[in-house]
Amino acid sequence: MAEEKRTRSPRKKPDRIPRQEMPVRSAQDRIQDFEEVALGFDAVLAQKEAQRCLQCPKQPCVDGCPVSVDITGFIHLITEGDFIGAARKIKETNLLPAVCGRVCPQEEQCEQVCVVGKIDEPVAIGRLERFVADYERNQGTVVLPEVAPPSGKKVAIIGSGPAGITVSYELLQAGHKVTIFEALHELGGVLIYGIPEFRLPKKIVAAEIDTIKKLGAEIKLNMLIGKTRTIDQLMNDDGFDAVFIGTGSGLPMFLKLPGENLNGISSANEFLTRVNLMKAYREEYATPVKVGKKVAVFGAGNVAMDAARSAKRVGGDDTEVSIVYRRARDQMPAREEEIHHAEEEGIIFNLLTNPIRFIGDENNHVKEIECVKMELGEPDDSGRRRPITIKGSEHLVEADTVIVALGTMPRKFIAETSPDIKTSDWGTFLVDEESGETSKKGVFAGGDIVTGSATVIQAMGAGRVAAKAIKEYLAEN
Amino acid sequence: MYKIVSKEVLAPKITRFSIEAPEVAKSRKPGQFVVIRADETSERVPLTIVDSDPKKGTIDLIIQDAGFSTHCLTCCEEGDGFLDVLGPLGRPTDMHKYGTVVCVGGGVGTAVLYPIAKGLKEAGNTVVTINGARNKELLILEEELAKVSDELIIATDDGSYGVKGFGSTILQGMIDDKKKIDFVVAIGPTMMMKAVAEVTRPYDIETIVSLNAIMIDGTGMCGGCRVTVGDEVKFACVDGPEFDAHLVDFEEQIAKHHYYDEEQACQMDKIITDAEQERA
Numbered sequence: 001m002a003e004e005k006r007t008r009s010p011r012k013k014p015d016r017i018p019r020q021e022m023p024v025r026s027a028q029d030r031i032q033d034f035e036e037v038a039l040g041f042d043a044v045l046a047q048k049e050a051q052r053c054l055q056c057p058k059q060p061c062v063d064g065c066p067v068s069v070d071i072t073g074f075i076h077l078i079t080e081g082d083f084i085g086a087a088r089k090i091k092e093t094n095l096l097p098a099v100c101g102r103v104c105p106q107e108e109q110c111e112q113v114c115v116v117g118k119i120d121e122p123v124a125i126g127r128l129e130r131f132v133a134d135y136e137r138n139q140g141t142v143v144l145p146e147v148a149p150p151s152g153k154k155v156a157i158i159g160s161g162p163a164g165i166t167v168s169y170e171l172l173q174a175g176h177k178v179t180i181f182e183a184l185h186e187l188g189g190v191l192i193y194g195i196p197e198f199r200l201p202k203k204i205v206a207a208e209i210d211t212i213k214k215l216g217a218e219i220k221l222n223m224l225i226g227k228t229r230t231i232d233q234l235m236n237d238d239g240f241d242a243v244f245i246g247t248g249s250g251l252p253m254f255l256k257l258p259g260e261n262l263n264g265i266s267s268a269n270e271f272l273t274r275v276n277l278m279k280a281y282r283e284e285y286a287t288p289v290k291v292g293k294k295v296a297v298f299g300a301g302n303v304a305m306d307a308a309r310s311a312k313r314v315g316g317d318d319t320e321v322s323i324v325y326r327r328a329r330d331q332m333p334a335r336e337e338e339i340h341h342a343e344e345e346g347i348i349f350n351l352l353t354n355p356i357r358f359i360g361d362e363n364n365h366v367k368e369i370e371c372v373k374m375e376l377g378e379p380d381d382s383g384r385r386r387p388i389t390i391k392g393s394e395h396l397v398e399a400d401t402v403i404v405a406l407g408t409m410p411r412k413f414i415a416e417t418s419p420d421i422k423t424s425d426w427g428t429f430l431v432d433e434e435s436g437e438t439s440k441k442g443v444f445a446g447g448d449i450v451t452g453s454a455t456v457i458q459a460m461g462a463g464r465v466a467a468k469a470i471k472e473y474l475a476e477n
Numbered sequence: 478m479y480k481i482v483s484k485e486v487l488a489p490k491i492t493r494f495s496i497e498a499p500e501v502a503k504s505r506k507p508g509q510f511v512v513i514r515a516d517e518t519s520e521r522v523p524l525t526i527v528d529s530d531p532k533k534g535t536i537d538l539i540i541q542d543a544g545f546s547t548h549c550l551t552c553c554e555e556g557d558g559f560l561d562v563l564g565p566l567g568r569p570t571d572m573h574k575y576g577t578v579v580c581v582g583g584g585v586g587t588a589v590l591y592p593i594a595k596g597l598k599e600a601g602n603t604v605v606t607i608n609g610a611r612n613k614e615l616l617i618l619e620e621e622l623a624k625v626s627d628e629l630i631i632a633t634d635d636g637s638y639g640v641k642g643f644g645s646t647i648l649q650g651m652i653d654d655k656k657k658i659d660f661v662v663a664i665g666p667t668m669m670m671k672a673v674a675e676v677t678r679p680y681d682i683e684t685i686v687s688l689n690a691i692m693i694d695g696t697g698m699c700g701g702c703r704v705t706v707g708d709e710v711k712f713a714c715v716d717g718p719e720f721d722a723h724l725v726d727f728e729e730q731i732a733k734h735h736y737y738d739e740e741q742a743c744q745m746d747k748i749i750t751d752a753e754q755e756r757a
Contacts, residue, residue: 183563183694183696184694184696185514185521185560185561193694193698221561222561222562222563223563224563224564224566224696227504227564227565227566228500228501228504228564228565229500229504250696250697250698251698251700251712252698252699252700254700254703254710256710260710261703261704261705261710261726261729261733262732263732263733263735263736264736266699266700266701267699267700267701269698269699269700270693270698270699270700270701273693273694273698273699274693274699277693278520278521278693279518284518285518286519286520286545286546286744287520287521287693288737288740290737290740363732363735364728364729364732364733365732365736411696411698411715413696413715
């Protein structure tokens, strides 16, 4: 069966191969450290899974991918045992397959529209992507794409997260000079400061981003555009022909409740930055991170799961970590896989619960949270049933550490110093959807700075759109 | 790498560094700060820019050895470098002509005060500076402040130099003497800034303080530097570091400063143990 070449016959029922499970470390084992949770397919599993692909001529999966990876193409190469070829096939449109294979919500994109999924579980496209990317990297056979002759044009990329990296990759291949301005001391944006090591090892992020450096991108760390230099200075004094802004959505939102400034209460951004960027969980690193015995994480998105699971690892076995969320389980915005992993790791889900105020001790340190219970009412604008407070349900929840993961908003450094770039009331940049161009000539934007908090792959998709438009713009100007 | 061009010990545990950071030197304004990281395993530490020389491409920082990370920074030598220097961060001081301004500096806060006093002088104000320290030995920037002040009052807690007393008490004396004061800037230990705020509050004298909040990135991402200002929660890194002294919740800031005391103590113990082991 394994050697049999698949034909296009979805009706072949009796001997259908089931979706292959990816090996994962046991919960008890993995909460002891920050090493990666999922172990990935091996070649046997990958080839078995690849054979489940029907090679549909219509390729709905490719349309479901924000960066249009040739999914059937790379999966076909896996069935032939050409793993390196498969990795290169993905890299034609996606520089970060090892990243995307790990953090993309495939269940809402390529795998959601997979034809196999209509009669069975969809092909595990994400796991296959991850496998070939890891395979290529581990073999040390990563080759650089071909680069067009120098165009003589140069582009400033502001922010080195998924959007900025994608634009850089595309422009470098087209022969343009690229300078990346990053405010932090490492490249990668949210991939570095936000997503924890156990879900996305930083070595892997660095290895994929390294291609950008090898292709000749100039890297300027510790440069906060809007403070260190302005967009106008880049374009008028420094000679950049175009600018791409991919500064993301970095400003954490808080609950705006009494007592929220007590010690022991932080944003998920702060907690995760201490752990991920500053490596506070490693003894040789000086940045401290504090986790008590009772941790409450507010929010139920992927960031909340990351914060809760990181807190469990920092705090140790006798630390109790809860997700506190005002709606019910099936309304949680996090990926099912993340929720499942959190549950396995002993994270408690305190659902239909909403905080009212934080209560501190004599040292101004949080000790309790007053909460109310909620019930679900009629659907609201988002289509989700609206949570309604149950009268008289006030109760105290003990907590010595509180992490607020409610989402983020764009920061204003560029908007304040470039008033000719139009923004929404939320501070997001208004762009032409087809091109990503802002109201300022030659300035493009994409990713969370345009959409508000979204996913890595959506930012990369926006990066591809902008890169195409920038190439056209450079050809005309 | 941002090279240390010069290092000068100003007082016990207080060191002045001049660092090559041309982009920051070009764009900084009084009141702004940088975040620096000495090496790979170091914390990111926010420090106010004391002065800059755009031609040489250098900025000056004054660092007080007050814990593990600042201790490590002050151990760096001329010719070494800091791995990362990010800035200028924060909002510059709102410089305009107020009339007579009193600048009250306490301890190493004087380092933050100096560029502001200088800027206020350049903006055409009559600048009266109260330069305070615990004792004569710990007093810094006397000469520099004298140059930018119309009147300079030295104050020490123990009376070992200048007037004996706190900056806030001296300021109260000026108000009692009916001296016309249009604007007050107070920078130093949080208790001292709080005391100055209480002195000027009854007279409605516009007063600002510069907060030394705990922060990681310094760019509005972590929210560790939250401060309650009136009815609002602000981020010291992007909305500050200067705020209306009459609206700041100083008690909250004092509590926040003690949050990592235990970790600091542990790290300092480690330094001492390491040093002892090296000797043995």
